[in-house]
Amino acid sequence: MSRILHVIFLPLLLLLLSGRAQATHIVGGELDLQYQSGSRYQINLNLYFDAIYGNPGALDNSLVVSIFEKGTNRRMQNLTLPLVTNTTVAYSDIACTRPILGTRRIAYSGQIDLPASQYANPAGYYAAVERCCRNNNIRNIRNPGDAGQTYYLEFPAVVRDGKPFINSTPRVFPPLSDYACRGELFYFDFGGKDTDGDSLVYELSTPLNGHSSTNVPKPAEAAPQPYSLVQWTPGLNVLNQIPGTPSLTVDGRTGRLQVRPSQLGLFVFGVKCSEYRKGQKISEVRRDFQLLVEDCPQNAKPKVNVQLPGTNKFYESGKDVLRLEPGQSRCLKLRFTDPDPNSKLTLSYNPVNFSAPLPAISITQGVVRTPGSPDTLVSQLCFPNCLDTKGKVYLLDVIVADNGCSLPKRDTVRVAFMGVPDPNSPPLVATTAGPGLPLRVRIGDLVTFQVTGRDPDADPVTLSMTGRGFTPASVGATLVQNSTGGQVSGTFTWRVPCPPTDKFFYEFDFGAAATTCSEAQAAAPLLVPIQIDYTNAPPTLTTSDDVTVVRRQLGESFTMSLEGLDTDQDMLTMTASVAGMDLAAAGMRFTPQNGPGRATGLFEWIPNCEVAARDQTEVTFRLQETTCKPVPKTHTLRFEVERPVAPDFLPANIFTPNNDKVHDFFELPNLPPDFCDSRLADIKIFSRWGNLVYRTTNRTFKWDGGGLPAGVYFLLIEYTDKTYKGTVTIAP
Incomplete structure (x- = not known):
């Protein structure tokens, strides 16, 4: 569309200028209450001000908010809110900025204590700030220059059923700096957000007038309810605040405003946002604002056409159902244009009754009808091959929008389509472990082989390994995937351990999975059984002296040799031990020679008094084999020290x-x-x-x-x- 700025009708301009010269030009505002911690809350007032013609005297350094108890109207406290920020409100499209319209956001904020001992009335509480006056040239209310504004919110008791009841009121309502064009649809997201996740419901409301006036524009404190309402001009009411086709409406769920105004001028309107938790209303926030309606440059609507695959025919909404089948083109040609020169067009889509998979667009924006630019832009919208609507009809809105003011105009083609995905084969898995299965291994062997996965459709493949009745990691088996893509390889590695139980037969399942269109397909698992061959003959233990009791006098030595043999050639270890003491203390020494299949030991004893003092001294010789199920051999000898023979003692006297x-x-x-x-x-x-x-x-x-x-x-x-x-x- 053209960006030529047209002159406003002179009578309207004079009316605007004369009104602005006498008014404070407060555009609107709202209160919100936010929980901090303990009994501490923060109360905020956002006041919106005419940035072009505003009276500087209306920029207060502080405002007073008053808190009342609902039902009784008992004043709980007053709180002075200092001015904290003064910022410019941006247009939705900066290119649509008008020199006669600008808004500033004046924020006031303060901390307030709401102790449970004082704020426990089940009826709840309300807060109010009163300030006068509104713009003289507002068209839809009587005596606008004398009309005040009351910023109002309700909040619940801070305790309920004997427990703390924590709540923050809705906030972050987007401010409005845009204007509306007569005869053109105007829309704006006026909804707020709630930090507690409570449900918000919106409805139009008549703005509050209150008790402020031209004589007392800034009361020292707000008065309690009731607050008078502004008076609508004849023919208007709360449901017809801005005349049009349709008149002003607000979406009860989203807070989205919509109006196609039929009259020029400045219009005030009110929106009430109610907050619900578990189906019960707990708070209310009211918001006043105003909307300027002007005559705008003519903006023609853009146009988008959807060309059917393989034809020159254009899709007709409500008549055609596009069928996307295997072997056919899944791409649509989109042609979009605008009768206006220098139009910047943006192409987008919106899935109506599905969320995925989404198509791709080759070109999403461009300029038409300017030197060097085409009159019509062409884009391509392609659906993925995996699209499967499962017999249902999906709806997709294809949307082209221009950059017209005050808001873009759009053209939408709703495409109904059904999709059948291309055939998809499951992946395959193979190993180099065969052909002789089961694999036969021994304890300590290192088993390694390759596992490969391949997808006929070149979808990315992932390998997997499981055990039947056990987890591979519990026995030390690993599978490491070495590559990615439609054909992958992995390495299986297992150092065969001694089984923790009597299990000597293991079955490993190897699988391959491929994901297409968010749906996984798996190969039939490939089984690789592994048999652990294990036999064990117990070792033998022999001694050079076949005695069970060794008796010696002090100083009379004893020597014995031992030999252990194992036909399995397992590692043998020979040890000797004395119950209750060590060998050296007993005058003993044992020298082993350990090895695979054979172990020897030399035992030496020189009797001493340590052994003589004991009732019993036993030495246990132990032959231990290193294998999964060892069968140790032992030989035990008892050692005694003989006392010397004493002759009869009959001394001569x-x-x-x-x-x-x-x-x-x-x-x-x-x-x-x-x-x-x-x-x-x-x-x-x-x-x-x-x-x-x-x-x-x-x-x-x-x-x-x-x-x-x-x-x-x-x-x-x-x-x-x-x-x-x-x-x-x-x-x-």
């Missing part, structure tokens, strides 16, 4: 120290021998009065009486574990 060479000395040649803890400690002789007359620790002593007088003396022989008592007589 009379001697005659008279130098006649007969019994001249007292001696004890038959003392019990020393043994471990039983050792001679002391020999003492006492007089009959208890005086020690002789003492020695030498068991080969000879006592000559020491010149003592004849008589009876007392003998005390002490060992480390016992004593002997007797008498000794010195004869004359």
Whole structure:
């Protein structure tokens, strides 16, 4: 379309300018309440201001919001909201900007506490800000220059059924800077968002006038309800706020505005957004705004045609059903144009009753009817080969839009079609494990072979591996895919372990899957069985001395050799151990020579008192084979230390120290021998009065009486574990 800016009718322009010279030019606004944490909330006021002709006196540095209890209208608190931002509202299409129309968004915000002890009334609460005045030249209400504005919201109690009830009201309503053209359809997304995910319902509402006036344009605080409504001009009402065909409507679910205005001028309108949770209304936000309707340059509607595959015939909506079948072209030629010069066209599509798969468009935009540009643009829309509507008729809207002002004009062709996908073969899987199956392996073998997958339609293939009755990873088997695409390979690797159970037969299933059009097809699994061959003959253990009890005296050594043999040539390990002590402490040493199929050991023992002190000392010789199901062999010997034989101990108790060479000395040649803890400690002789007359620790002593007088003396022989008592007589 042409971007020529036409002059507005002079009477309307004078009316706009004269009104703007006297008014504050507040365009509209709304409140919202957002939960922060605990009992803390943030309350926001968005006020929209005429950026071109606005009265700077209407730009307040702060505004006061008042909180009331519903039902009683009891004032809960006032809160001053400081101005925080002042930004420009952008047009939907910057190319449609008009020098006489601009809007600024003035944001006020503050923190407020809503403690549960004070805000628990089930009836709820409401907030209000009052400010005057509206634009003098608003056409659809009476005395607009004297009409005030009340920004209003309702919110629930912060506690319900004894529990915290957290809620934020709807917000982020997109501001409106666009204008409407008389006789042209105007639409705009006026819906908000809710952080709690509650349901939002929209409806038209009559804007609130309230209590502010030209005499008191900025009340110190808002008054409680009721708030008076603006008065519609004759013939207009809440459901006919902006006259047209259709008049202004709002989509109750999306908040989308729509009107084809029939009169020029500035029109105020109101929208109420109600918030529902679990079917119960919990809050309400009202929004005032205004819309300028102008005479706009004529904009012709663009045109799109859909050419049927393989023909010069154009598709007719409501009559033709396009059938997309295997072996046929799945592409449609799209021709789109616009009668207006310098038109920038945009091509798009919208699936009506399906979501996938979506077609592709070769060209989506271009300019027509300008020097060097064609009069008609040609694009191609191609459906994927995998399209399968499963016998249903799918609907696709093909849309061309121009860049006309104030909003683009569009042409839509609704294409009804059915699709049958191209035939698709499942993938195939093969291995190099054959042909002799099952594979026969032994413990410790490394099994490796290649797995290949191929798809006849060249769809991407993925290999897989599963085990029947087990998971491959649990036994250490892996399959690594080495390539991608329609033909892939993978490497199977398995170091055969000792099975954790008596299972020696494993079945691996190898598969290949290919995905086409979001649908997976799998090859029939290929089975590779693997048999673990395992036999085991127990080893033998022999000794050079076939005894079960070894008895030796202290210092008398014992030596024995052992030999272990295994016909399976498994690794053999020989060990020796003493229950309750180590070998060295028992005076023992064991020297093994381990190896595959044969192991030997040399055992040596020198008896000591450690063994002699024990009631029982047993040495266990163990021959262990390294295999899956080992059968160990053991041989046990008991070791004892023999005590020395002690002669009868009847010492002579009379001697005659008279130098006649007969019994001249007292001696004890038959003392019990020393043994471990039983050792001679002391020999003492006492007089009959208890005086020690002789003492020695030498068991080969000879006592000559020491010149003592004849008589009876007392003998005390002490060992480390016992004593002997007797008498000794010195004869004359």
